[in-house]
Amino acid sequence: MSGWEWVLLLLVLPLLFLALYIRGLAARLDRLHLRVEASEAVLDARLERRAALTKEVALEVGLDPASAVLLLDAASAAQHSERSAEARAIAESDLSAALRAVFADDESVTDLADDPESRASLTDLAEVCVGAALARRFANDAVRAAIAVRRRGIVRALHLAGHADWPQNRDLDDAPPEALSRFALDSA
Amino acid sequence: MKVGIVCPYDWNVPSGVAIHVHDLAEALIGLGLEVEVLAPGEESDDIADYVTIAGRSLPVPYNGSVARVSFGPRSASRVRKWIREGDFDVLHVHSPVTPSLGMMACWSALGPIVATFHAAIDGRSRMMSGGAWILQATLEKVRARIAVSEEARRTVVEHLGGDAVLVPNGVDAQRFAVAMPRPEWSGRGTIAFLGRVDESRKGLQVLLEALPAIADAHPSARLLVAGPGETDAVHALPDDLRQRVELLGRVSEADKAALLSSVDLYVAPHIGGESFGIVLLEAMAAGSPVLASDLPAFRDVLDGGRCGALFRTGDAGALARAAADLLADAPRRERLAAAGAGRAAEFDWGRVARQVMAVYETVGAQGEKVREDDRQGPGMFAGRLRWRPSADPGDPADSPGASPPEVAGTGGHPPDGGSPRREGSSR
Numbered sequence: 001m002s003g004w005e006w007v008l009l010l011l012v013l014p015l016l017f018l019a020l021y022i023r024g025l026a027a028r029l030d031r032l033h034l035r036v037e038a039s040e041a042v043l044d045a046r047l048e049r050r051a052a053l054t055k056e057v058a059l060e061v062g063l064d065p066a067s068a069v070l071l072l073d074a075a076s077a078a079q080h081s082e083r084s085a086e087a088r089a090i091a092e093s094d095l096s097a098a099l100r101a102v103f104a105d106d107e108s109v110t111d112l113a114d115d116p117e118s119r120a121s122l123t124d125l126a127e128v129c130v131g132a133a134l135a136r137r138f139a140n141d142a143v144r145a146a147i148a149v150r151r152r153g154i155v156r157a158l159h160l161a162g163h164a165d166w167p168q169n170r171d172l173d174d175a176p177p178e179a180l181s182r183f184a185l186d187s188a
Numbered sequence: 189m190k191v192g193i194v195c196p197y198d199w200n201v202p203s204g205v206a207i208h209v210h211d212l213a214e215a216l217i218g219l220g221l222e223v224e225v226l227a228p229g230e231e232s233d234d235i236a237d238y239v240t241i242a243g244r245s246l247p248v249p250y251n252g253s254v255a256r257v258s259f260g261p262r263s264a265s266r267v268r269k270w271i272r273e274g275d276f277d278v279l280h281v282h283s284p285v286t287p288s289l290g291m292m293a294c295w296s297a298l299g300p301i302v303a304t305f306h307a308a309i310d311g312r313s314r315m316m317s318g319g320a321w322i323l324q325a326t327l328e329k330v331r332a333r334i335a336v337s338e339e340a341r342r343t344v345v346e347h348l349g350g351d352a353v354l355v356p357n358g359v360d361a362q363r364f365a366v367a368m369p370r371p372e373w374s375g376r377g378t379i380a381f382l383g384r385v386d387e388s389r390k391g392l393q394v395l396l397e398a399l400p401a402i403a404d405a406h407p408s409a410r411l412l413v414a415g416p417g418e419t420d421a422v423h424a425l426p427d428d429l430r431q432r433v434e435l436l437g438r439v440s441e442a443d444k445a446a447l448l449s450s451v452d453l454y455v456a457p458h459i460g461g462e463s464f465g466i467v468l469l470e471a472m473a474a475g476s477p478v479l480a481s482d483l484p485a486f487r488d489v490l491d492g493g494r495c496g497a498l499f500r501t502g503d504a505g506a507l508a509r510a511a512a513d514l515l516a517d518a519p520r521r522e523r524l525a526a527a528g529a530g531r532a533a534e535f536d537w538g539r540v541a542r543q544v545m546a547v548y549e550t551v552g553a554q555g556e557k558v559r560e561d562d563r564q565g566p567g568m569f570a571g572r573l574r575w576r577p578s579a580d581p582g583d584p585a586d587s588p589g590a591s592p593p594e595v596a597g598t599g600g601h602p603p604d605g606g607s608p609r610r611e612g613s614s615r
Binding site: 028031032035038039041042045046127130131134135137138140141142144145148149185186 | 298324325327328329331332333349350351353539542543546547549550551553554556
């Protein structure tokens with residue numbers, strides 16, 4: 001090879017590697033965005049189902065009227081909250097607190113579960129409460145991973161994220177009612 | 189639901205993780221799931237149908253112990269084939285930061301991937317070796333992380349970033365609860381030790397050092413030592429103490445259960461390297477009161493001392509005092525045993541497997557299947573460039589177009605950073 005070809009090669013090779021690197025980074029980011037979207041969709045579906053099941057349980061399992069109204073109010077608020085992330089998080093956290101307050105001790109849960117139909121609804125509710133908490137952990141994990149890549153200088157400089165929204169952590173209190181979870185695990 | 193589980197360690201050699209994977213697989217099958225397991229090891233007739241052997245394991249020395257792991261291009265292609273043909277709804281990888289099948293499975297797959305972190309040392313210092321970017325890109329594909337203990341979870345948070353949900357190790361509580369005591373292992377003042385006798389982190393030396401003081405307080409005290417290995421420490425004891433120690437060697441699972449249900453006290457004098465403490469739970473399930481060193485993992489299992497007594501790790505004097513007190517106090521032993529049995533029931537495999545299933549259902553909620561990732565090996569250059577419009581869900585990352593260029597010479601070799609680790613296990 002002549003001298004010129006060497007010079008050309010030395011110029012082109014680094015550029016080629018850079019291009020491949022950027023290409024890989026973009027694909028990785030793309031995948032991370034999909035993971036964020038998918039995990040958030042699961043979380044939203046679980047939260048919606050939680051509110052719906054709470055209403056069902058409130059009306060069906062033979063709760064005292066005060067407990068029933070507490071749950072119905074909290075569940076409706078969660079279903080009809082404004083679409084702003086903040087309002088929604090507050091409503092969902094309130095629902096978590098209401099569920100914990102109503103299903104506070106093992107004894108009351110076991111009593112309610114005497115009837116087989118109630119038992120099934122309570123188990124479903126317990127599962128979706130735990131499921132929502134899991135989904136939120138996994139969604140936030142995806143958000144964190146996506147942000148880690150999006151913070152990189154090269155990603156920002158080259159606008160590799162396109163118009164995708166900046167991923168947002170979902171902060172809300174989703175601690176499940178423990179007595180209910182225990183009941184579901186033991187009775188399954 | 190069909191689940192593919194990847195075990196990084198040799199299937200034929202009992203290790204904490206391999207036993208965990210086996211028990212989990214059985215429990216999940218019991219719940220009605222379809223399960224396949226991929227593990228290194230030797231083909232043989234007594235391996236269950238659901239297990240695929242990915243090839244032989246290589247012993248890699250680590251931390252005074254040996255981890256039997258599998259890597260290299262042949263294992264990598266078997267991992268790919270297993271994923272391609274498995275048609276799994278969820279891929280469950282154990283110890284993905286150990287350079288073995290788990291890490292390769294993460295590389296080779298896309299879709300709903302769950303990872304379980306077992307040992308406290310999973311990940312520690314790894315992130316500082318040259319393989320950090322490989323780990324990062326591997327872990328990015330994991331949709332859900334499980335830690336088997338608070339200890340393991342802390343490590344994930346501190347060293348890998350992000351969080352993990354806690355789903356504890358399981359124990360076959362029922363099997364231990366129904367074990368029958370044997371007269372030759374019973375009797376006033378009988379203490380049991382379980383674990384390799386020649387591995388100092390199991391702490392036999394601490395217990396032997398405490399033995400004279402225990403014997404002074406309880407003339408009938410004796411010690412049953414069950415576990416493989418050779419040691420001179422016992423033979424070097426003076427005669428009057430030597431007579432109190434009985435070496436049982438390696439015991440079968442049935443004998444272990446019987447032993448734990450026979451003795452007055454089970455002592456776990458481990459001095460470190462434990463991330464869970466499954467033997468403690470087995471002893472508790474068998475109805476034996478437990479006295480353990482106050483390692484964080486043991487403290488968690490014993491619920492801060494409510495379900496078993498604790499002494500300062502490595503302190504033979506403290507161990508002797510605690511053991512002597514317990515042997516003299518039958519009502520307290522009974523209380524601890526009762527609390528321990530209740531605690532062990534919380535860790536029963538049936539219960540634990542249902543929690544794992546809830547994780548599977550969360551990552552698999554959208555019906556996405558596990559599929560092969562068409563990049564070859566650590567192919568960070570082998571992606572496609574695509575500017576995404578803001579809202580474009582539903583379009584899988586694998587759009588048609590340029591096929592990924594293959595990076596030469598990266599046919600699935602493990603990263604060179606760090607050595608494989610023997611995971612903390614009390615087996």
